[in-house]
């Protein structure tokens with residue numbers, strides 16, 4: 001049984017000892033992914049670079065080739081292990097400030113990419129980013145140049161994110177396995193995770209999307225959106241496809257950074273679209289900021305039958321319509337109203353559901369009482 005303390009051992013090993021890591025992990029494929037995590041955390045290897053770089057092949061490790069193969073073979077199963085591992089930060093001596101997830105739910109280099117690029121201390125651990133004074137770590141920022149006003153605002157955001165994690169002088173950082181109350185990783189707990197927690201399983205996520213009876217281009221869009229792989233301003237800037245001067249603020253609300261989960265799920269403006277959608281179906285529900293939770297919650301609101309099927313597709317049409325709305329605002333300068341977006345959802349979902357799921361779907365009832373409309377079936 002590999003326990004979480006293994007990570008600390010493994011992560012203190014050098015790159016050359018990958019085969020040692022492999023030997024310790026055994027040949028199970030799931031275990032191999034543990035190695036991936038260790039390497040990524042310790043050596044700050046970007047995931048893409050990790051899979052693409054030929055330099056790894058040249059080392060000729062069969063283990064490494066296998067690992068790559070798994071990643072390609074089962075696309076839908078990526079990330080289950082990494083998502084299950086968390087880090088409890090003590091005084092931050094073993095946690096990289098920008099690269100690891102320790103404050104908020106993503107690495108600070110992703111959330112505050114602008115600042116990361118300006119930092120002169122990219123690969124420094126938390127503790128070395130400041131100094132301890134009276135039990136508090138005081139930050140000592142080192143930038144390549146002075147910050148512009150909007151970057152200072154971003155720094156304020158970063159500070160409030162970081163304040164959410166209490167650093168403790170004199171305490172070690174440690175890894176915890178989120179799926180066991182003791183925080184210790186065991187093969188059994190991973191096995192249970194993969195076999196019992198249906199909802200959280202990556203293949204279940206995969207099914208949620210691909211079994212959805214939605215037009216392929218729309219489900220493919222949703223799949224990419226849930227993995228933050230759509231061309232939001234944040235992603236375009238990361239890829240260097242837009243200038244910094246263009247800004248990364250959300251097209252709809254103009255306030256937060258335009259990430260996929262923001263614009264589709266947590267933006268106050270897109271939330272109004274969702275609310276109209278729920279009103280249309282006579283449903284009351286709370287908002288969910290995480291895309292997967294949003295989808296799961298949505299699908300779970302109607303328990304069975306034709307209604308459920310139609311209702312599930314509405315989620316996809318809504319996500320899609322919000323994105324089209326956003327594009328129309330950017331590229332055509334259109335000033336569509338929210339009511340038109342909901343109209344778009346109603347019209348397009350109607351045609352699709354009528355054609356594919358329920359040829360008897362009555363249009364006028366669909367527009368006013370979709371639940372009732374779904375019940376109608378002329379034999």
Ligand SMILES: [Zn+2]
Nearest residue numbers: 250252253267
């Ligand atoms: Zn917004």
